[in-house]
Amino acid sequence: MALFQLDHVVHTYAGRTVLNIDQWRVPAGQILGLCGPNGSGKSTLLKLLGFVERPVAGTIQFQGRSCEPFADAVRGKVVLLPQTSFLLRRSVYSNVAYGLRIGHVKCDTAQRVRHALGLVGLDPEAFAQRPWFALSGGEARRVALAARLVLRPRALLLDEPTASVDTASAQMIQAAALYAHRQWGTSLIIASHDHQWLQDTCEDTVQLFRGKILGNGRKTLIFGPWRRRDDGIVQTTLAEDRQFLAVDPPAHLETAVAAIDARHLDLQTSPEPPPPGKTILEGTIVALGLEKSTDRISVSLAVGGIVFTTHLPRHALTTGRYTPGSTAWIVYAPDQVEWY
């Protein structure tokens, strides 16, 4: 049974459609990342999945049951950590214990609160009685997360959990979320702009753009302006003498955005001529990262202002040719470019 199932979900703000998902299914027990540029609908999707807002149209099922905000089936079971660390105007202890208190959860509240604070790296003795205003940004974020973890939810939705926190806090947030996944089987859905953090944490990622789900895996988005050539191919200039080519453009070329999946990008360290039907682009390797879930290396290659992401097997690094700052070439087929 799917954890979430969305059917024909549409959401609008002030008459503007911000989310439009025909069908989407999230399996239970997954750690799923949501990525996409600002305004792509990540936060809205999390609010709908967290049942804090009701979609304008469509249905959202949680564990096979169609649910709405305030439904008993979701209260305390699906929890959302919003983008900003909002804390109630009371002590840290009261903030963390709030969900247990209003949910009338029968347990040793003090012990559960201490455990949750410990999970996010806050010493219960030092922090429990602190008022909400005596916390740093990173501490407030972690208290907000502890207030969710104390409920031991079935689904934990994190909206930009590491935004404006330092590296140490980001690591503690990651460790706490992964603990919940491991110990209680909590499914995690995380929206973040921190690709490296997302890559380290998630088993799979889903890309959103303009309120639509583009699909699983990493995609590189290429914005125009596009120019149509005489041979039917369209191109946009990424850097001097470096054009990104694509075919089969949509009618609305002025506003069209192209996307290419990381799986369709090959990387090479010399400018060998590409095979027939493919094209080549020179760029600079700007980052390398280990994808823990797949044990692959993700390579970010900048061509002008666009950063393409592709993957290499881990052993490829032993050649020593893939290092940040070195020149490399990506090879792709223009007919594998998708349009939005």
Add this chain to the structure above:
Amino acid sequence: MDFILQGFVQAIRLLTGGDPETYSAVFATVKVSSMAMAVSLFTGIPLGFCLGHFTFPGKRQVRLVVDTLLSLPTVFIGLMVYAFLSRQGPLGQMGLLFTLPGIAIGQTLLALPVVIALTATAVESMDADLRPSLLSLGANRRQLLTGSLWEARHGILAAAVTAYGRVMTEVGVSMMVGGNIKWHTRTITTAIALETSKGMFAMGIALGLVLLLIAFGANAAVSFLRRN
């Protein structure tokens, strides 16, 4: 200058000596303002919360009316309440004219717009993330309302103190509806007005000091509640 200084000295003597006339006005003021505040807080906080929290057709117009009532002149309220409570008025048979409950009715009308408007403002200015946070922690509808009310408590306290200040310091309602009857409906403010017109500065200053003391006590209590 001397008569002012003597007034202060005399005022201290009246207060420390337990002058019955002075304390009669103090007790009448505390009694009538407590009645007015109890009713205006009991009805004004829920109304103000609804006005700030919910969206409904005509909300802006209701808000405009409430905001306009904030500047109601006390003599006009006194006049209207007098008209209603007088023998020819619709509530004349209740016999409330020239009584403390009669003054309390007028002061309730004075305090109610203050409580409603400031509570609504406190609720409106609450963090937009409060609702999603409470919902995501498992709040039901009732818990969402009580949780929001609790989060707005500082603003609501400020509304209560402001309304209390208005009620304590008004003269128009007490004078017109109460009639400034010695030992009966004479409040601090009506007594000050009367004593000043008689040239009796000492009692006026003594009563003024009591008013200041009550205001200080109310604000100290709010400050204590805020800190906790």
